[in-house]
Amino acid sequence: MRIKSFILIIFIYTKMKIKVDIRSSKLGILWLLIQPLLYLAIYYISFRYILKSKDVASIVSCLIGLISYNWFSQALNEGTVSLIGSKGITNSTTVPPFIFIISSALVCLWRYIFVLLVFLVFISLFSNELILNIKLLFMLPCIFFNFLTFLSITFFLASLYPVFPDIKHLADTLIKLFLFISCVFYEIQSVPTKFSDAFLCNPLSSLITNSRTIILGHDFYEVSFQFSNIVISCIFLIGGIIIYNLGKKKFPYINTI
Amino acid sequence: MASLIYARNLSFNYTYKPSRYSFNFKRKKVLSNINLTLNRSEVLVILGRNGCGKSTLLRLLGKIYEPSSGSITFLNNLTPRLLAPGVGFIDELSGIENLYLSYSLMSGSLPPKKVVDTIVEYAEIKDRVHDPVSIFSSGMRARLAFATAIHAFSSVILIDEALGAGDDKFRSKVNETYKNLITEGKSFVIVTHNLNWVRNHATRVIVMNEGEIYFDGPTPDAIEKFTEILD
Numbered sequence: 001m002r003i004k005s006f007i008l009i010i011f012i013y014t015k016m017k018i019k020v021d022i023r024s025s026k027l028g029i030l031w032l033l034i035q036p037l038l039y040l041a042i043y044y045i046s047f048r049y050i051l052k053s054k055d056v057a058s059i060v061s062c063l064i065g066l067i068s069y070n071w072f073s074q075a076l077n078e079g080t081v082s083l084i085g086s087k088g089i090t091n092s093t094t095v096p097p098f099i100f101i102i103s104s105a106l107v108c109l110w111r112y113i114f115v116l117l118v119f120l121v122f123i124s125l126f127s128n129e130l131i132l133n134i135k136l137l138f139m140l141p142c143i144f145f146n147f148l149t150f151l152s153i154t155f156f157l158a159s160l161y162p163v164f165p166d167i168k169h170l171a172d173t174l175i176k177l178f179l180f181i182s183c184v185f186y187e188i189q190s191v192p193t194k195f196s197d198a199f200l201c202n203p204l205s206s207l208i209t210n211s212r213t214i215i216l217g218h219d220f221y222e223v224s225f226q227f228s229n230i231v232i233s234c235i236f237l238i239g240g241i242i243i244y245n246l247g248k249k250k251f252p253y254i255n256t257i
Numbered sequence: 258m259a260s261l262i263y264a265r266n267l268s269f270n271y272t273y274k275p276s277r278y279s280f281n282f283k284r285k286k287v288l289s290n291i292n293l294t295l296n297r298s299e300v301l302v303i304l305g306r307n308g309c310g311k312s313t314l315l316r317l318l319g320k321i322y323e324p325s326s327g328s329i330t331f332l333n334n335l336t337p338r339l340l341a342p343g344v345g346f347i348d349e350l351s352g353i354e355n356l357y358l359s360y361s362l363m364s365g366s367l368p369p370k371k372v373v374d375t376i377v378e379y380a381e382i383k384d385r386v387h388d389p390v391s392i393f394s395s396g397m398r399a400r401l402a403f404a405t406a407i408h409a410f411s412s413v414i415l416i417d418e419a420l421g422a423g424d425d426k427f428r429s430k431v432n433e434t435y436k437n438l439i440t441e442g443k444s445f446v447i448v449t450h451n452l453n454w455v456r457n458h459a460t461r462v463i464v465m466n467e468g469e470i471y472f473d474g475p476t477p478d479a480i481e482k483f484t485e486i487l488d
Contacts, residue, residue, distance in 0.1 A: 093321070
């Protein structure tokens, strides 16, 4: 198959998966908005009012953190099983399996952008914390770099999963851990200075911090954060390509293992 | 005349874990020393017991798997296509959406409007094409799947035990289509256990046994050899 066919298949498959997303429950697309609000209510009430923590960020900051976390967790969870999930197709057609990893990442990206846009409009209507302005366009490179990072991590996990299925359980645990180590409910300023650089090496932290800076601070995004994203992307991408090719050559029945 | 497909000393192994807790991998030989050719307008049938490597050979010929050793040469870089009815079908999508998805997965291109109309007409689902396939009857679903697959063909069609679907009327329509395609000069490689079909349509038959070609020749002799293996 040629590159033109690959792009066409990614487009059609992603489009159809988004339609399935919308039609698969009674409330459909609304769940994408309801879910982060429910999480926000649970965590905000728990930390702010029950545990009386002083370091909890504002509601809008927490919401930005949760939307970013949802993108990260969905991209990794759904992407990890995307190779196995497409075995019916890859065992009957010449469509290369990596197309389904990209498609899965694109579906998650679509959800993130949709939810972010809806909340941006709501926040600007009902709160004085946000004014829609041109600086929001800086979200585009921020989203682009994080998309590449999440795609690389997913590519690595999805390639490893057919050979080492236990990685799914490890990934699940790590994804939950990221909820607490990624400034979702607190600001990076609350983190002791000696740890803050290490925190920003975490791609989710840099996404959240950058999003808050751009959306609430109306400021340019911090380019240096993306450096760690690029390094992480390269490491996972190279690892993923090695495992993917090894798996393809050594395990032609990769989808049935 | 140049062969459309020319396979030389083909073998295929796969690596597997002998048990869930094992960290060692073992290799299993599925095919060895396969030599075959496919010519234009030929209907080549592969017979053999379950697990003898017929479907794997078909996937090697369809460029879905790569051979472990040996080579396959395709005339003018053609890509034979495996007839895969219902590939990519998703219950939440409508008939027409599944048609577009399945066709593009099989052919790597979008179906032209004329082809879409032909498929819908062929599957006899014109009034229901915008309904979700989850509420289709199994016959309707099979007809749509088959009609889409059969219209996403290339010059070589590979069929893995999926010669027909739906009711008798639809099956005879599919058979008629196969005859027309053969007349047009298309070539087929078919894995089937339907000996009646083999007697009526095959131009050449390969009998496989334990990953190797046991017999390659005319239909009556091949059926005799196949019965020998079964006995």
